[in-house]
Amino acid sequence: MKRLSSLSSARRGFALVVVLSVLAIVTVLTIAFLGSTMTEVATSRTQANTGRVQLLADSVPQIVISRISDATTGLVDPSTPASGRLAWASQPGMIRTYREDGTPATYHRLYSGDEPTIAGASFIQDAEVPPPNWDKQRGVFADLNSPVVRVDSVTGARSIQFPVVDPRARTTDDATSVAGFSYANAINGVVQPAAAAADSQRLPMPVRWMYVLADGTFAHPIEGVTGTVAFSGGAPTEANPIVGRIAFWTDDETSKVNINTASEGIYYDIPRYTGAPDFVLSMYSPALGEYYRYPGHPATTCLSAVLRPWLPSPNELAISYDTSYAPPGLAISPRLSPSVATELQTRLDAYLGLSPRSRFGGSKGGTVLTAAAPNGTVPSVAPKSERLYSSVDELLYGAAMPGTERAASHAALDKAALEKARFFLTANNRAPEVNLFGLPRVTVWPIHRNTAATHRTTQDTLIAFCSTLGSMTSAATQFPFYFQRGNPKSATDDYTGIARNGLLYSYLQSVTGMTIPGFGKSLLTKYGPAERDQILTEIFDYIRAVNLNDPNLPAAGRYTDDYATSGGTYGNPSSSPYRSPGIVVPIKIANTKGAGRWPVIDQAFLVFYTPAFPVAGATPELTETRVRAALMFNFFYPSQGFMVCFTNAQLEVTSAGDFRCEPVSNANPALSASLASPTGEFSFFNDGTTVTQWANANERGNGAGSPRNFGGNHGFASLLSHQISNADPRKKFTLVSRNIPVIRGDPTKAKWNFRGGTFRVNLRADPYPASGLGEVIQSYEFEFPDSLNNPIPTAGAIHNPTSNKYTPAAADIENGGKGQAGGIYMISRKADPVTQNGQDGGDVVRSIQLADKPGTGGYIGGDIRRLCYVTTVPKEWYSKHKNYDLGGYKAHSLRDGVGANLSDALNAGAVVPGMSFAGGANYNPYVRNEINGVYASRTGVTSDAPGDWNNSFGNGPDGPYTNRPDEGTAAAPGAGSEPYYEWNGVPQNKNLTSPNRQFPSAGMFGSLSTGTTQGFSWQTLLFRPDHTGKHPGRAGVAVDGTPSASAAADYMWLDLFHMPVVEPYAIGEPFSTAGKVNLNTQIMPFTYITRNTGIWAVLMSERVLGIPSTTPSQSKFYTNKLTNPDWRFPVNIPETLKGLQARFAAGDIFRSAAEICSLDIIPKDPADANAKYGTMGAYWNNRKLSGDNVRERPYTTIYPRITTKSNTYTVHYIVQALKKSRGTVEDVWVEDRDQIAGEYRGSAMIERYVDPSDPRVPDFATATDKTIESFYRWRITTTKRFAP
């Protein structure tokens, strides 16, 4: 047994050894296995965190989309449904909505925080700004702009990259900083630029964390500096723990400069005075394809506002002029100094090299001659069709691929530069073309009703596309928001014959009748129904009369008769003159009437002449002189400008009254006169009481040597100078008296009295191709008062330009003809060499003119535009000439087409009191002599607001014009006759005209009259600030000047229209436009950061023309072209921006881009200390010769490039996946102890858009109770990780 026991004990020991050995082996194996999988586990866990972070990151853009949708898609404010429509305006970080009464509704925060919205009434701007000690509040605030420092793993080089804005874009030197960018030390952590420590600059953008709980809800941290974060609202629990946190802020892409649409604007406008800059505009105007010089084009927005630290700006180049240069074969004409031109070209070339669609060429920024002479061609710019940038990063690379890689866009633009510029640039920003009612804007460009390519250019078709809602598959489901046209010779057809025009007209009636949300005012309240409709008709007709002779269409497809083929040219009159190039018969809609492009009669006059030499008697007092009367009219076109227009109208004239000649007997036989004929009655007319007279001119505006047909004053020669066969009955001049009373008396001493009468005139359109009488366009009544003690006319004469001699006119008039090849001087001049009888004197002329203040009361002020808008002009609107009763030969104020006085004409008056012009009265504006200052009023007293008159193009006389868009001129410059100073008509050149070169925006309507139905004169739509406080165009007053709190400002019209940009590509899509810059530059909640760069980009290429009102003014005298100063001043942008800052400082933003018209655009005028914010009233008081059109011009070209609404936003965000530590309680977050499991920093660009063919979209022209806002959809266009 002992052995057995001994053996058993040994076996037990061995088993233990075996078990321990196995355990050891298993343990080793287990440890080895775990060790081998530890890395995989860690990797998997990390990957899981990545997924959580990505999910959180994906949710942030959706949060912002939700907030923007809430802000923009509702018709009404949910909190106050009865408040009516809402307007909205965006800015970086916030969208604000406003009620119909103008009060703030709800402000939507586009950054993380406790609440997504705040009631506008409770909004305190400063409370939105992060607290100064944000950096101490760990776990509460996240700095979205926290930089990442990189130390290169190999070189050790240190670099810093900022996710949102690189503060180094601002340096200690303005010249090397991005324009308009700065920041203040409002919160901890801001480090300003210092001379030698750029890398230490910091610009924190702290926003609050929003903690995400497991169930998807948010917990909002309570401010505190302990690092242990408690929460308001739903606190985390063990069952619903913290799983992550997000922080975000949303930038508004329209606050940036679009690298696809912007390039580098070089200023262009029609020349307006005789200074060197304007002669450069004349001779070096932009060619087709020079989009960077198209006024108001997005390409005029300047990239150099951003890139100036690396690429010197062409717009910051000091300009000087060479006034000794004569282009080959031409007279001296100013140009840019050669050194300036060279540098300008170099700088411009660099910028245009960055643009995918704007090419360097053509006038090359106004340095290469584009006027047609001397070689008769205009340089054009080849299209540039590079792929558009899809992101700002691509700006580093050019289109060229010299090898296997793309070339750099420019040597000076490297990655570091781009990082600094990134906050100011975008490749995709779009602004909605939707009005404040959330309804479509109406396009201002006319489209022919005929859709064929013979009547619509490719640009027309694209504009039509961009202005159409609804399905394009069927005309029945298309809803065009553009006016159509088809018949320029009818006063009704384009309205009644095109149903859509009527619908759009009533659509505009409807929206003007609604209270404008955000403003609490309406246009209907301002004007009343009659005046509102009148303005609408003026606008409709203005649009209709644009682009009349498009050279890109065949002659038959052009809206009006073609100029080149039917109108003849200067020196080469057409043989078929009864056509109407450039003529548009005014539209009549109900009781309203437009201006069209049609003549009005501002002056009627009688010419008393002797058709034969007097028959001498035995003594002088027995001399018998035959006296005949002819009726004449002076035609004036307020629609002055290019293209040319040729008067072509019928006058149906009826006489009523005596019209008698009564010789005056005198006790002194030597002075006495008696009637030698059977009757003293002149007896109008030769052919009866009522006659029809043609007025027609084809490049013969006022007889030989005075061909002027650009609108403005056309004189009276169209009654006389028909370039057709004498056999044509229409050539007959019929407005002569049938009788020829004979006065017996000494022609040098005897007198006669004229007993007046009345003429009624129906001005009719050419019925062509029909014959007979045309449509009555306008009716006049002219009452000629008696004129006593007139001299006896001396022998009339006809000037023969060939022989330069005068021959009697009697024969032709006697025969009812007038056809002298060179035209006729119907009014012989006192100085004419009438040598036959040694007498001088000539004809006796008595005119009646458009009145200043009619005897029946009221005020016309000689505003010829008033005539356009009435169908029947009462006789009271005319009054006798100042010299009517003075007993002299001449009592008229007749001028030729360029404004030169005809013989013995009385000088014109002044639109600015006391003004005169160097070079003579020929430059005086088109107002009658007695007028010394005009006023926007119906009383015409000096305390009224100064009147709205326009500067002419070139150096023509100023006057009552309607600011016609420039269709271009290819006038060949000759000695002393540069384009726009040259008055010879030349057809448009394809290389000088296009829609977007002609029509920048609805700001062009700024010279359309207002208040005409209520008796106002010299008052036009006010699209600029009113420093007088008297102009009825301002907000808060009705059109008659009476206070009316709910009367909108004139500039609210701008919100209802837009001009699609279709060149070089569809920058304007249906109801949105790319490249606009947001006027609301204020950044919420980071108000300490100033980013006005976009506005700088808009303003850098603008100029302000300030013509001094020193007397006599040198502004028009041609001889001064080499000596006049440069009065086209660049914009003083910092001063101008003070207007914006004032609005922001008051806690408000701009609700409509139209409000730009309430801001001063301040010129950088070194000669006037008043050229600064706050004193611009005094400045313009010194620049009174800048007309209304000139002062509104900057607004016209700025407005289409700015917005207050954005469709595109970029969300910058940080998200972190979080994990609670076991040692911390569940309802708080302990920074540094709880764990950050993952992080994602990045940005996403989101875009709202409308599908124009959405079948749900109604025709808003009739459904104005709806809004297009609810049809917007969203897309996330790009997401980008911040991965430095």
Added chain:
Amino acid sequence: MIMLYPNAPHRRTRAAFTLFELLMVMGIVLIIGVLAIPALSSVKRSTALTRAEDEILGELSLARQHAISVNRDVEVRFYRVRESAAPSAPWRFRAVQAYTYDAAGAATPLRIVRMLPREVVIDSGTTLSTLLAAARKKAWSADDPQPVVPGYGTDYEAWAFRFRPEGGTDLTPFPATPWFITLHDAGLGDSLATPPANYASIVVDPVSGQMSSFRP
């Protein structure tokens, strides 16, 4: 007497092995063991190569994933250390470690140094390891000081490349020769002109950061 196993055969019939038998078995086992030593050594070296390959691939994968997850640069450093404490001992690439760079540019180790088995080295020649080219040698600076590595102090050199937060690397894209390292038996020496019979190459895609390995 109590019979524990009354039915068990008599113990004597189950007598133990004789001493001779045991000696024979042990001798045979010894002979087999001696004969198997070379083969086991080869297996051991091969296993070490696999382990080293897995170690580096794991470290690279973790580094890349971490870079993506925390949105930071993560640098992978290959350490070149002396074989022994002797000053004349040759330098060998024997360790790898990943560092995370925070926003301020400071580096923090992702985890401890991963030492390779002693049997394996990373070939330092650019023929077999383009990632270890002289141009990729880590430059220490005040902003990025050299950390102490346990066991080596600062007596080491490092070659490095980085994974970026988007998963890619800071390596030059589209190189003429791929970015890679080669592991092989330490006994074969270093900076080999041609690949040995057994080796593992780890290739890094510079754009995507993806890794792949190759074994013959």
